[in-house]
Amino acid sequence: MVKTNGDAKLTLKTEEVMVNIGPQHPSTHGVFRMRVTFDGEVVTELEPIFGYLHRGSEKLAEERTYTQVITLTDRLDYLASMSNNLAYVLAAEKLAGIQPPERAMYIRVIMAELMRIASHCMGLGFFINDLGALATPLMYMFREREKILDLFELVCGARITFSYMRIGGVSGDLPEEFMPALVKFINEMPGYIDEYEALLRENEILISRTKDIAILTAEKAINASVTGPMLRASGVPWDLRKSDPYEVYDRFDFDIPVGSTGDTYDRFLVRLEEMRESVLIVKQAMEQIPSGPFRALAPALIHPPVGEAYAHVEAPKGELGFYLVSDNSIAPYRCKIRAPSFINLTVLRDLIIGWKLADLVVIFGSFDINMGEVDR
Amino acid sequence: MPEQYSLEYTAVLIITIAGIGMVLAAFFASMILAPRSKSEAKQIPYECGIPPTGQFWAQLHLRYYIFAILFLIFDIEAIFLFPWAIIFRSSGAVIFYEMVLFIAILFFGLVYSWKKGALRWR
Amino acid sequence: MDWFYELWPKLGEAFRGWLESALPDSIEGWVIYLVLGLLSMLVIVNLPIVGVMAMIYMERRLLGRFQNRLGPNRVGPFGILQPVADAIKIMTKEDIVPNGVDRIVFNIAPIVMLTPILLMFAVIPYGGDTFLTNLNVGILFIVAITAVDTIAIFMAGWSSNNKYALFGAMRAVAQLVSYEIPLLIAILGVVVITGTMNLNEIVAHQSSLPLILFQPLGFVIFFVAISAELNRSPFDLLEADSEIIAGFHTEYSGMKFGMFQLAEFAALMGYSAVIATLYLSGWEGPGLPGYLWLFVKVFFIFGIFVWTRATLPRLRIDQVMALAWKFLLPLSFLNVAITAVEVVVWENGLPEWLIPVNIVIGAGLVAIMHRGLNFQGQTRQVVPSGPERLAAINRPVGGGTE
Numbered sequence: 001m002v003k004t005n006g007d008a009k010l011t012l013k014t015e016e017v018m019v020n021i022g023p024q025h026p027s028t029h030g031v032f033r034m035r036v037t038f039d040g041e042v043v044t045e046l047e048p049i050f051g052y053l054h055r056g057s058e059k060l061a062e063e064r065t066y067t068q069v070i071t072l073t074d075r076l077d078y079l080a081s082m083s084n085n086l087a088y089v090l091a092a093e094k095l096a097g098i099q100p101p102e103r104a105m106y107i108r109v110i111m112a113e114l115m116r117i118a119s120h121c122m123g124l125g126f127f128i129n130d131l132g133a134l135a136t137p138l139m140y141m142f143r144e145r146e147k148i149l150d151l152f153e154l155v156c157g158a159r160i161t162f163s164y165m166r167i168g169g170v171s172g173d174l175p176e177e178f179m180p181a182l183v184k185f186i187n188e189m190p191g192y193i194d195e196y197e198a199l200l201r202e203n204e205i206l207i208s209r210t211k212d213i214a215i216l217t218a219e220k221a222i223n224a225s226v227t228g229p230m231l232r233a234s235g236v237p238w239d240l241r242k243s244d245p246y247e248v249y250d251r252f253d254f255d256i257p258v259g260s261t262g263d264t265y266d267r268f269l270v271r272l273e274e275m276r277e278s279v280l281i282v283k284q285a286m287e288q289i290p291s292g293p294f295r296a297l298a299p300a301l302i303h304p305p306v307g308e309a310y311a312h313v314e315a316p317k318g319e320l321g322f323y324l325v326s327d328n329s330i331a332p333y334r335c336k337i338r339a340p341s342f343i344n345l346t347v348l349r350d351l352i353i354g355w356k357l358a359d360l361v362v363i364f365g366s367f368d369i370n371m372g373e374v375d376r
Numbered sequence: 377m378p379e380q381y382s383l384e385y386t387a388v389l390i391i392t393i394a395g396i397g398m399v400l401a402a403f404f405a406s407m408i409l410a411p412r413s414k415s416e417a418k419q420i421p422y423e424c425g426i427p428p429t430g431q432f433w434a435q436l437h438l439r440y441y442i443f444a445i446l447f448l449i450f451d452i453e454a455i456f457l458f459p460w461a462i463i464f465r466s467s468g469a470v471i472f473y474e475m476v477l478f479i480a481i482l483f484f485g486l487v488y489s490w491k492k493g494a495l496r497w498r
Numbered sequence: 499m500d501w502f503y504e505l506w507p508k509l510g511e512a513f514r515g516w517l518e519s520a521l522p523d524s525i526e527g528w529v530i531y532l533v534l535g536l537l538s539m540l541v542i543v544n545l546p547i548v549g550v551m552a553m554i555y556m557e558r559r560l561l562g563r564f565q566n567r568l569g570p571n572r573v574g575p576f577g578i579l580q581p582v583a584d585a586i587k588i589m590t591k592e593d594i595v596p597n598g599v600d601r602i603v604f605n606i607a608p609i610v611m612l613t614p615i616l617l618m619f620a621v622i623p624y625g626g627d628t629f630l631t632n633l634n635v636g637i638l639f640i641v642a643i644t645a646v647d648t649i650a651i652f653m654a655g656w657s658s659n660n661k662y663a664l665f666g667a668m669r670a671v672a673q674l675v676s677y678e679i680p681l682l683i684a685i686l687g688v689v690v691i692t693g694t695m696n697l698n699e700i701v702a703h704q705s706s707l708p709l710i711l712f713q714p715l716g717f718v719i720f721f722v723a724i725s726a727e728l729n730r731s732p733f734d735l736l737e738a739d740s741e742i743i744a745g746f747h748t749e750y751s752g753m754k755f756g757m758f759q760l761a762e763f764a765a766l767m768g769y770s771a772v773i774a775t776l777y778l779s780g781w782e783g784p785g786l787p788g789y790l791w792l793f794v795k796v797f798f799i800f801g802i803f804v805w806t807r808a809t810l811p812r813l814r815i816d817q818v819m820a821l822a823w824k825f826l827l828p829l830s831f832l833n834v835a836i837t838a839v840e841v842v843v844w845e846n847g848l849p850e851w852l853i854p855v856n857i858v859i860g861a862g863l864v865a866i867m868h869r870g871l872n873f874q875g876q877t878r879q880v881v882p883s884g885p886e887r888l889a890a891i892n893r894p895v896g897g898g899t900e
C-alpha cells in the first residue's frame with residue numbers, strides 16, 4: 001500500500017481502528033463502555049456509553065416509603081453506602097422538618113468519614129492497578145478497608161449495604177466495643193497512609209505515567225460542574241463540608257487539600273491527603289461526641305408536608321445530592337439523585353482525546369467513578 | 377571439526393523435533409480430554425462483550441518503521457562485534473582500533489538519529 | 499556428601515549396565531547409546547515443564563506474600579499441588595477457535611512459541627560435563643533462537659482476528675525488537691572478557707570470581723533488557739491486562755493458551771539460567787553438585803523477577819522505547835568500550851581492585867544517563883477536527899454496525 005504523494009514523500013496508508021473498551025473490560029470499573037477510535041495507539045475519538053447497570057432507582061423510590069428508600073441508596077455507590085445514606089436522610093429530614101439529636105449527627109459524621117477513607121482506598125488501589133502494578137497496593141488498601149468494614153459490621157451487621165442511617169438519627173446506638181476498636185484503627189491509620197506514600201508518592205514510573213497527563217484546568221472543571229477530589233485537584237478549594245457545612249462539620253478543624261495543576265498525579269495526591277484529613281475529623285468527632293439519644297422521635301411512616309427539599313453532602317466521589325418532592329403521601333413523589341460520578345464523566349472525552357491507550361486507562365482510573373452511581 | 381559440529385547440531389535438531397512432538401502430544405491429549413460444544417455466541421471474537429465492529433486486520437499505524445530500520449543496522453553491527461570480541465586480543469592493535477572506530481561511528485549514528493528525533497515515539 | 503555428587507553419574511552407569519545385560523547380545527552397542535540419548539532428550543524436554551510448575555507455584559506464593567495474602571494453599575500440603583491441578587484443568591478445557599481467525603497461523607503459533615524455548619535448555623550447562631550439546635556459539639545461539647518468539651507472538655496476535663490481540667502483536671514487534679540490541683551488546687561485554695561464546699568455557703572462566711563483579715553495568719543492562727524480552731513487569735505491555743485484556747493471546751484457550759503460558763515461564767527459567775551462567779558463575783559453587791547450584795541461582799534470580807513484578811507499575815510504550823534506545827543502548831556501548839580497554843590494558847586477567855572501580859564507573863554512568871532520560875514531557879497528540887472527524891462521531895450509539 002505504498003503510494004507516492006505530490007511531494008514525492010513515501011507514506012504508508014494506515015487506518016483508524018474503532019475498539020470497544022468495555023463493558024466487559026478489566027479496567028472499566030464495572031460495566032462502563034467507551035467506544036474509542038485509535039490512530040495507532042493514540043485516541044482520536046471517544047464516546048462514553050453507559051446504562052448497562054441501570055436499575056431505575058429514582059423510579060423505584062416513588063413506590064417505597066421514605067424509610068424503605070434508604071436501602072435503594074445503599075446500592076448507588078456501593079463502595080460508599082454510608083455517604084449515600086447520609087445524603088438521603090438529610091434530604092428527608094429537611095422535607096419532614098425533623099431535627100436529629102446531636103449524638104446521631106456525630107455518629108453519622110464518623111461513619112461518613114470512615115466511608116471516605118474506605119472509598120479512597122479503593123479508588124487509589126484500582127487506580128494503581130490500572131497503572132499495571134499487579135494489585136500489590138490494592139491488596140494493601142484492601143487490608144485497611146477490611147478494618148473499616150469490620151467497624152461498620154459492629155454497628156449495623158452489614159458490610160456493604162449498611163442502611164444504617166434513619167430519618168432522624170441512626171438505626172442503633174454504637175455498641176460498647178465500637179469505641180475501643182475505632183480508637184485502635186484511628187491510631188493505626190496514619191501509619192498505613194505513610195506506608196502508601198512511601199510506596200507510591202516518589203515512584204518514578206508512577207510520576208512519569210501521571211505527571212502532566214490529562215490536565216483539567218480549574219475553569220473547565222467548574223464549567224463542567226465537576227466536583228469532589230477531581231475539582232480540588234484542579235486547585236479549587238470547594239468542599240461542601242467547608243463551603244456549606246451540614247451536620248456538625250463546622251465544629252471540626254481540618255484542611256481541604258488542593259492540587260496545583262489538575263493532572264492525574266494531583267488527583268492521586270488529593271485523595272491520599274484527604275484520607276489524612278478524614279482521620280483528623282474522626283479523631284475530633286470521637287473526642288466531642290456527646291451522650292444522649294441516638295434517634296429523634298419520629299414515626300416510622302412519615303408524611304412530609306407538600307413541598308420539596310434538596311440536600312447535598314461531600315461524598316467521596318464529589319457532591320452527592322438528593323432532591324425530594326413530597327405530595328403528603330408515604331412515598332416521595334419524585335426523587336432525583338445528583339450522582340457525582342456521572343457528572344464528573346462530562347469531562348472524560350475532553351481529557352482523554354490525544355493521549356495513548358495506556359493513558360486512557362490511567363486517566364479513567366483517576367476519575368474514580370462507580371457504575372452503581374453512574375447508571376443508578 | 378566439521379563432524380563434531382554436525383554432531384552438536386544433530387542434538388539441536390532432535391530437540392527441535394522432540395519439542396514439536398511434545399506440543400503436538402499435548403494438543404492431542406487435550407483433544408481427547410477436552411469437551412467440545414459449538415455455539416454461535418462462543419465463536420464471536422472477544423471485544424468486551426460487544427459484537428465487534430469495523431475491520432479486524434486494519435493497518436494500524438504504530439510508528440515503529442524507523443525502529444525496525446535502526447534495529448537492522450544495530451543488530452547486524454552486534455553480529456559483527458561478536459567474532460571480533462573473541463579474536464581481538466590475539467590479532468593486534470589494528471583490529472582493536474578499527475573496531476573502536478566502527479563502534480564510534482555507529483554510536484555517532486545513534487546520537488544523530490536521537491538529535492533528529494527519530495527515537496521519539498510519536 | 500560424596501554419594502550425592504556421584505548420584506546421577508552412578509545412576510546413569512547402573513542403568514546402562516542394566517540395559518546391556520537385559521538386551522540380547524545380538525543387538526549392537528549403538529542401540530544402547532541411542533536409547534540413552536533419547537532418554538536424556540526426554541529429560542531435557544521435560545525439565546522445563548517440571549521447572550515451570552515449581553516456578554508457577556513459587557511465583558504465586560511469593561506474590562501472595564508480597565501482597566499481604568496467602569497465595570494458593572488448598573491443593574496438597576501448602577498448596578504445592580496447585581500447578582498440577584492447574585495443568586489438569588487446562589488440559590480438560592475446551593479449545594475454542596473463534597470465527598474468522600487465520601486457522602493455520604493461529605494453530606502453529608503456540609508451537610513456534612514453545613519449541614525455541616526448549617532449545618535453550620539443550621545448550622545450558624548443568625554441571626562440569628552435564629549438558630546436552632556444547633555449541634561453540636552457545637550464547638549467541640540462545641539469543642538467536644529465542645528471538646523467534648517475536649514472530650510467534652506476532653503470528654498469534656495477527657491471526658486472532660481480535661483488536662486487542664492486534665495491539666498486543668504490534669507492541670510486541672516494537673518492544674521485543676528494540677530490546678534485542680542492548681541485550682546482545684550487554685552479552686558482548688562478557689564475551690570480551692572471556693574471549694569465548696561457549697557457555698561451558700564462560701562458566702570455567704568464572705571458577706574463582708563471578709563475572710557480575712567485573713560487569714556490574716553489563717549485568718544491570720542485561721537484566722533490564724531481559725525483563726523486557728520476557729514481558730515481565732514493568733515491561734509487560736504485550737499482555738497488559740488493564741489495557742488490552744490479555745494482549746496477543748486474548749483469543750487462545752485451553753491447551754494452546756497453556757502452551758503460551760508454559761513458553762513464557764520456560765523462557766523465564768531458561769533466561770534465569772543464562773543470567774546465572776553469564777554473571778553468577780553458573781553451576782560452580784562449593785558443597786553442592788553443579789545442577790543444584792544452578793537451580794538455586796535460577797530460583798534466586800526468578801525471585802528478583804517476581805519482586806519487580808510485585809512492586810513496579812507499568813511503563814507506557816513510548817517510555818519503553820525511549821528506555822531501550824536512549825538509555826540502555828548508549829550504556830551498553832560504553833560498557834563494551836570500557837570492558838575492551840580494560841581487557842587490552844590488563845592482558846593477563848583483570849586485577850581484583852578493578853571490582854570497586856567498575857561498580858563506581860557503572861553507577862556513575864547510570865546516574866549521568868538517567869539525567870538525559872526524560873520520561874516526562876510527552877505531549878498530547880493534536881487530533882484534527884473536520885468533516886471526516888464529525889462523520890466518525892455521528893455514528894449511531896449502541897450496537898454494532900453489522
